[in-house]
Amino acid sequence: MSNQISMLQNPGAAPNATINRWIENVRKFYFELSHVMGKTFPADGLSRRRKQPGDPERREFEEFLDTDPPDPITYSKKYLEDDDPLPFEAFRDQIDTRGGYLQTVSKEIINQLLFQGVEEEEELFNRDLELQQLLNRLEETKRLSVKSEAASVLLQAASQEEVVDSEEDEYPSGWRTSRGKQLDQWVPLVQAWLTTPAIKPREVAAKDWKGFEKFAARFFVSKDGRLYWRENGEGHHRLYIEPERRMTILKGAHDANGHRGHYATLSFLTKRFWWPEVERDTEIYVELATRRIAQVARTSKIVVEKSTVPCRTAESMRTILEANSKPGCRFDILSNPEFLAEGTAISDLFKPDRVLIGSLQTPEGLSACQSLAAVYANWVPKDRVLTVGLWSSELSKLAANAMLAQRISSINALSAICEATGANIDEVAHAVGYDTRIGPKFLKASVGFGGSCFQKDILNLVYLSESLHLPEVAAYWRQVVEMNEHQKRRFSKRVVDTMFNTITGKRIAVLGFAFKADTGDTRESAAITLIRDFQSEKAYVNIYDPQVPHDQIWADLAEASPLAPVETIQKQVRICSSAMEACQDAEAVVIATEWKEFNDIDWEQVYSNMNKPAFIFDGRLLVDAEKLRKIGFSVTTIGRP
Ligand SMILES: NC(=O)C1=CN([C@@H]2O[C@H](COP(=O)(O)OP(=O)(O)OC[C@H]3O[C@@H](n4cnc5c(N)ncnc54)[C@H](O)[C@@H]3O)[C@@H](O)[C@H]2O)C=CC1
Ligand SMILES: O=C(O)[C@H]1O[C@H](OP(=O)(O)OP(=O)(O)OC[C@H]2O[C@@H](n3ccc(=O)[nH]c3=O)[C@H](O)[C@@H]2O)[C@H](O)[C@@H](O)[C@@H]1O
Secondary structure (H helix, E strand, O other), X not given: OHHHHHHHHOOOOOOOXXXXXXXXXXXXXXXXXXXXXXOOOOOOOOOOOOOOOOOOOOOOHHHHOOOOOOOOOOOOOOOOOOOOOOOHHHHHHHHHHHHHHHHHOOHHHHHHHHHOOOOHHHHHHHHHHHHHHHHHHHHHOOOOOHHHHHHHHHHHHHOOOOOOOOOOOOOOHHHOOHHHHHHHHHHHHHHHHHHOOOOOOOXXXXXXXXXXXXXXXXXXXXXXXXXEEOOOOOXXXXXXXXXXXXXXXXXXXXXXXXXXXXXXXXXXXXXXXEOOOHHHXXXXXXXXXXXXXXXXXXXXXXXXXXXXXXXXXXXXXXHHHHHHOOOOOOXXXXXXXXXXXXXXXXXXXXXXXXXXXXXXXXXXHHHHHHHHHHHHOOOOOHHHEEEEEHXXXXXXXXXXXXXXXXXXXXXXXXXXXXHHHOOOHHHHHHHHHOOOOOOOOOOOOOOOOOOOOHHHHHHHHHHHHHHOOOHHHHHHHHHHHHHHHHHHHHHHHHHHHHOOOOOOOOEEEXXXXXXXXXXXXXXXXXXHHHHHHHHHOOOEEEEEOOOOOHHHHHHHHHHHOOOOOHHHXXXXXXXXXXXXXXXXXXXXXXXXXXXXXXXXXXXXXXXXXXOOOOEEEEOOOOOOHHHHHHHOOEEEEOOOO
16 A cells, blocks of 8 residues: 555656556545554455554544454365365465456456356357458458458358359369378268267278278367367367368468468468368469469570579479470579668669579579679679579578668667666667677667568578578577567557556557658558557557558558457547647657658647656657757657666
């Protein structure tokens, strides 16, 4: 209680979250605090404080009672060997804190606790609902993106309606191995047998019965008659997909989901669906683009990998191309990764640091390499065109992005140390970057790196390392991504902690939504994670970004909280058309993207429009903290105490 009193008097004190919720409730009333020592009832938060000098004199508790204190509680044991109940003192603390907590705990948490005990059926229902909600929300936000396409294709495929194969979507039986074909025949028998176990399927030979039973044990049939493969390692039951729906599902998971390659497509699929040899089918499907090149090419071709690909992709392309090419056609594959950055794409194109071309070191490979180098020679100086081996080129692209991201994670890790010690991350970066071996670029601490490529490419490297049985190498690179996630979490926690451990009902203006300045791209933007965290703490959020379309913001927020209804998101979030509008009546401003125009904000005006105390959280080292403090803001900057 003394903690609460001191906090009521001193908003700067740091209560914990439970106590803060309590304070919020207590503050609704006009009251005078007094201390009544409890004797009859277990101690609660109010009665635990011992009487202090200066406390007003109060009658003892007994004086309030009309009758004698009740008799001690009696109990009877069900079985003699049962343990005696523990004395009250043994668990008094537990009751005390949990009692206080549970009274104010939010409904969601209780629901979550209850939810842990739900039956399989309910989980399935929720999973369907989740897909349905995802689609609804994406449609509502009118975002005609590949993702809504993916969701709709998947929903359609998962529905129980009859499917008529279009010619294009026919499932090629040539893909199946004999084992796959056998399991395809077994699955309908499994379903029938699980529904009426008394009838053994005649089609299963006696010698196969044990195997069949074992196989069948992996499934269950839901109330609505759908067959599910029991949960995989991630705790998801997977809906069985019949052969005639498989191409639609593959198409949805791969094409409509952004051609994210074999690994991403497979993990997307295997979280939701199952059929025999889904892994093999996915691999074949993902290779279809290369097969298509072979199919349509009538003369020899140089095939250039421009997109970022896993190391040794060219090798699998070659195998596919050679196996499917027309007589007399030969294919040379080059790797020519793209190094442009968003926001500077045109200048990167005209004045690249380097152009990298990887080829096989055979006469044909080297000659193909020269052909491509000649194209670049039109505007890129010769010494900037680097020619290397094919695998080195593929790996260099992943390595370059991984090392850039690693610098950011390193500086962000140091920013946490700065906040705890009093050092200043800008000064540290400056001092470190002055070493010519290290260099000054890409050492700007931030709320976390975003963008479509860093995370994807590092995870690509992690996957590659794992598949090469290099777990320590994989762990090293994974840590770069984990540190980035940590940085985002750390930042939103700092916001909550600084605002007296609760942002419930408070309005926060988030300035910037793009993953960096000078682009409208929001993929993996740190702002999305921050806003999701603020929403889950029940804050109101005003968002302003000079470039990102509003529909995109709604779609990203919907995707970040797949279980939150759109109306809830829209109640909590407002998209504004200027920084000034976003800051109106806010309690805090969070700078998430380093847009130049944020330097020109009239902070005095912002301050006068905000609720007090007015907080600024600079996730981009953008503002002049001292200047803003003079205005009256409480300023928190990344990498500074
Ligand atoms: N965004 C960037 O700044 C940079 C991107 N890159 C690389 O360039 C590639 C494209 O990047 P973004 O343009 O940002 O991606 P994006 O996702 O915006 O666009 C890629 C488009 O290509 C389509 N696509 C992918 N594979 C396909 C296939 N096999 N057949 C037909 N269509 C296919 C997708 O459906 C999508 O529409 C990626 O590999 C990325 O790593 C490289 C350097 C910079
Ligand atoms: O393969 C790709 O897609 C591209 O990825 C990055 O380019 P991009 O994602 O456009 O953006 P960056 O400028 O690298 O910034 C990435 C993220 O790191 C953040 N960042 C960058 C630099 C820094 O010092 N601190 C920092 O937090 C940015 O704010 C942004 O969120 C690389 O810089 C390009 O060379 C590469 O071609």
